[in-house]
Amino acid sequence: MTAVAWIAGVMLVAAVLLAVLRALRPGSLADRAVALDLAVVVALNGLALRAATTGDDAAVDLLLVFGLVGFITVVTVARFIERRGN
Amino acid sequence: MDTVLDVLSCALLLTGATLTLVAAWGLHRLSDVYSRIHAATKPVTLGMLCSVTAAVLQADDAADVTKLLLALVLLFTTAPVAASMLSRAAHANRVPMGPDATLDELGDHLGD
Numbered sequence: 001m002t003a004v005a006w007i008a009g010v011m012l013v014a015a016v017l018l019a020v021l022r023a024l025r026p027g028s029l030a031d032r033a034v035a036l037d038l039a040v041v042v043a044l045n046g047l048a049l050r051a052a053t054t055g056d057d058a059a060v061d062l063l064l065v066f067g068l069v070g071f072i073t074v075v076t077v078a079r080f081i082e083r084r085g086n
Numbered sequence: 087m088d089t090v091l092d093v094l095s096c097a098l099l100l101t102g103a104t105l106t107l108v109a110a111w112g113l114h115r116l117s118d119v120y121s122r123i124h125a126a127t128k129p130v131t132l133g134m135l136c137s138v139t140a141a142v143l144q145a146d147d148a149a150d151v152t153k154l155l156l157a158l159v160l161l162f163t164t165a166p167v168a169a170s171m172l173s174r175a176a177h178a179n180r181v182p183m184g185p186d187a188t189l190d191e192l193g194d195h196l197g198d
Contacts, residue, residue: 004096008103015103018110030119030176037168038110038126041134044161045106048137051154052095052144060141060150064157071164078171082178 005053012049015042033077040070095140102140105133117184119176127169134161 016039023035044067051059112125138158145151177192 015110
């Protein structure tokens, strides 16, 4: 279980780095929002990983809250982009 | 019984992490915003399904199981909405499609 947690953890960190790199690359505002949205979901995945491997109760609560906050953020940014342009 | 559950959750966790990594790689490989939104939404949601199922298998009380399932339902309802809003915003701002795109059915019909 510990080895699996490490392997999956390293993969998730690599995924976050790729997403942030994508957000830093030149592109439209929507592009960057998509990349950061992905980064949030990867963090949710990491919280699920922690809840599964350590039995941490706080990770479960954080999963719920962070999921909601992430969704509201993306919708807000999308509406902002739609009104203000790139 | 415990060993079976452990092996199953290990497999699910690895699948979830792999799908997430593939999605992040897709952000760099795919050619335009719309296909990138596709990459950033679908495999990741499936990956979350795998990871949260692993957490449910390992959870030790009913409250945690309820919260995890609630989080899963939340994610499955909000991810398509967020992706749709983002692609709508990109289209409204005339972010160009990739070289392989042949048809823009929405065209100028984006009304409020």
